[in-house]
Amino acid sequence: MDFSFSRADEEFRMMVRDFFENDYPREIIALLERGASPTKADYQTSERAMAAKGWLAVNWPKADGGTGWSANQKYIFDEELERAGALNVVPMGLLYVGPVIYTFGTEAQKQKWLPGILDSTTFWAQGYSEPESGSDLASLQCSATPDGDDYIVNGTKIWTSLGQHADWIFCLLRTDNSGKKQEGITFLCIDMSTPGITVNPIITIDGKHTLNSITFENVRVPQANRIGEEGKGWTYANYLLGHERTSYAHVAGKRKLISNIRVTARATKVDGRRLIDDPAFQRKLSELDVRLNALEITVLRTLASVADGGAPGNESSILKVIATELAQDITEVGMEAFGLYAAPAFPDSVAPDWTRNMPLPANAASSVAHYLGNRAQSIYGGSNEIQKNIISKHLLGL
Ligand SMILES: Cc1cc2nc3c(=O)[nH]c(=O)nc-3n(C[C@H](O)[C@H](O)[C@H](O)COP(=O)(O)OP(=O)(O)OC[C@H]3O[C@@H](n4cnc5c(N)ncnc54)[C@H](O)[C@@H]3O)c2cc1C
Incomplete structure (x- = not known):
């Protein structure tokens, strides 16, 4: 299987990058950088900017209002969205029920519900x-x-x-x-x-x-x-869950998080030594890089298998497990870099003096919430233990 991107794919990437750099609402990127939670209006601002380009229902078939993009183009779009720090779409309409409606719904149901998802008026x-x-x-x-x-x-x-x-x-x-x-x-x-x-x-x-x-x-x-x-309903529910589990990868978002940790670790001195120069810390970051590369290849393989509009199979369970465990581990390593900045704020802190005057890096304020919030990733969409049961039953034939 060839995972390299063609010249046309790279041109497509530049077009998408240009959109996120010049036409996507800056206030949404700023809001996410501050670590604030988007409101319903924020989601709509973000989704309508993408809808105006016809780029909101990335995974839908063209006939139902989607982009009709290739697997590579969809992947590149997601990469550029997360690279820019833009807001991921609310999945419940676009990624979950939308495909169920256009696959199993009647013509009347499609007309009733799909337009509101496509212009982000219906949540x-x-x-x-x-x-x-x-x-x-x-x-x-x-x-x-x-x-x-x-x-x-x-x-x-x-x-x-x-x-x-x-x-x-x-x-x-x-x-x-x-x-x-x-x-x-x-x-x-x-x-x-x-x-x-x-x-x-x-x-x-x-x-x-x-x-x-x-x-x-x-x-x-x-x-x-x-x-x-x-x-x-169980049949439609399972079809939907395949789409849901495949949507957890967020490769570029993870890459950005690891990059933020590196930036902070370069600027953070522990007892006079830069955190980034600590061999144990370097090893942890390298392990995250390697696991992220492995995740990326798994995502590309899964995308290739659903390129002709098919539903993801049980491999979506593998993707869910490795993507969510990696997300948790990235935020955990992140706490080692960002956590130092919180030490002086604790009541009765006896943190050393050198921790007191460190300027707070971007992303530090939201890192604890991020770390805690990410614990839920191995629970929702079907817990990871359940995914492992599915993998052993279906893929290993047990
Ligand atoms: C942040 C978040 C968002 C969510 N959003 C939604 C949503 O929008 N809509 C929705 O419908 N649901 C949502 N969920 C619910 C989610 O899908 C369930 O929490 C999940 O399926 C686990 O169910 P449970 O919480 O009842 O745990 P339980 O099923 O009680 O499981 C408890 C523990 O036992 C383990 N376990 C259970 N059975 C087995 C088994 N057979 N083998 C091995 N281990 C097992 C589980 O892995 C888990 O660790 C969300 C959950 C979270 C945390």
Whole structure:
């Protein structure tokens, strides 16, 4: 397999770089550099700038409003986006439910939901997990009971990312309890303004409000909002999860983080010696570089395998594990560089004097939140232990 980029790819890269350097909103890049959390309006500003170029639905087929780009072009676009420090798209609409709608939805459903995703007017949330159903997702019990042309939805979804901003939520719901647990699950799209829905915030260890629990109390949802067949939601859910897990790579973003750590380690002196000159620290950075290169090749292989519009297979589980473990380890090494700057701020600190007058480097303020927030990466999208089970069952034939 040839992973080198052609001359045309490199020209494409220059065009994308030019966009991010000259036409993409600077205020969004500045906001992320400060480590601030984007608001809904910030996401829309960012996504609309990309939509104006026709570059928002990077992975969608052209016929459905996507770019129709090759696997290499998509990869280059993501690389340039992260290299510029721009904001990644909200995945729930563009990466998760969008492909489900254009693959399994009716023409009417495509017309109803895809335009709002494509111009970033409609925000979606993912309603899979429940208080008693996470890894064992198929045991979910939040129910949808048929009633005339509608379903009546009752139950609780939890860990719903950005649910506080959502206009719509796609849910896996129990419509039948009589057979195997994977059967009798139905994929339903629900308008978040429907009476009976309550969004309750969950504040995480990084001090941010990203997560929510959402309760549904006798919520009336038209059956016309069901994707595909009743009871077949598990099939659509798995198709979606393949796309979700493949989206975690963020190779260029990781490269930028490692580069930030290097910059800080060059400027940081520990007892008079530059941190970057510490052989043990250098070795850790080199190991991160090597693992990042291996991740990049794995991503390119996965992209090549879905280049003709197919769904990612079980290799997306491998990608998820190595990408998220690497993300966690990068932020951990980052704490060694940035953490020193926090020492004098602790109450009753006995940190040495040389730590007191060090100017705070860019990215230091957000590094702890980043480190803590990244712990969740090996949990969401199906925990890494579950991915390892999938790998052993399907790839090793166990
Ligand atoms: C930041 C964040 C964002 C999220 N966003 C969303 C969202 O938008 N929408 C949504 O629906 N969900 C979301 N989730 C939920 C996420 O998918 C679940 O947390 C995840 O699937 C794990 O489920 P659980 O939390 O119930 O843990 P559990 O399933 O209770 O697992 C607990 C521990 O046991 C281990 N374990 C469980 N079963 C096995 C097994 N068979 N073999 C080996 N180990 C096992 C797990 O790996 C884990 O370490 C999010 C979670 C987080 C942390």
